[in-house]
């Protein structure tokens with residue numbers, strides 16, 4: 001007897017990587033990375049310096065070529081058919097920032113341009129101003145990015161990604177170089193995005209204030225995935241397999257305002 005199949009729609013993962021390898025400068029940087037990120041998930045990418053976190057994110061977004069494997073975004077292969085307008089990316093730093101004569105408002109507004117579209121959508125200016133307010137730069141919208149501090153430039157990049165109201169937000173160490181009050185504002189923003197169902201992939205050096213927002217953690221070591229599952233436990237647990245015993249704790253005492261969760265990972 002034949003059984004009727006249910007008509008349930010199976011949603012493709014937002015990010016799917018199968019067997020991804022990357023070689024740069026003759027070196028294998030990533031080897032056999034499998035990764036799947038479901039819609040609405042907040043995934044932390046952890047690992048020691050040089051373990052391949054930025055390279056993985058760049059490979060997932062087609063910024064660096066893969067030598068093996070495949071990547072799909074929202075079910076589409078990397079390339080022109082991938083829905084780039086649904087994706088916001090905040091790179092670790094903006095090397096060209098020193099030479100960017102544009103104002104913060106102009107840079108953030110440019111986040112609304114994608115593909116071959118050179119026309120801004122209705123309400124672009126309002127949206128850009130709102131995004132700048134989200135990162136506490138409402139009073140600097142007309143300042144040139146090249147005259148800003150590194151932390152302020154980072155906040156402009158975050159606003160440039162947020163202005164797209166992305167369904168997938170990819171952040172490479174978003175709070176490095178940002179002062180503590182602005183970090184807290186940004187954590188609130190990420191919490192709101194999570195509530196609204198945004199899928200987030202975030203590279204972090206430590207979970208820190210993001211810990212309560214992280215659904216899953218992937219740990220890289222020497223370009224391979226060595227953990228994919230629950231986020232690491234709070235720092236201080238030396239039995240933890242993520243714990244790096246090889247370097248001094250930068251912050252051995254809990255802060256006076258109370259303990260924060262953090263993790264150190266090492267090779």
Ligand SMILES: Nc1ncnc2c1ncn2[C@@H]1O[C@H](COP(=O)(O)OP(=O)(O)OP(=O)(O)O)[C@@H](O)[C@H]1O
Pocket residue numbers: 024025027029047048049050051052053054055056
């Ligand atoms: N364009 C490149 N050419 C050659 N090697 C590269 C290139 N980009 C990165 N690498 C090397 O790849 C390795 C992984 O770098 P990657 O920036 O992905 O690590 P990461 O985990 O993000 O480190 P960090 O936490 O310091 O940002 C490093 O050894 C780095 O030197």
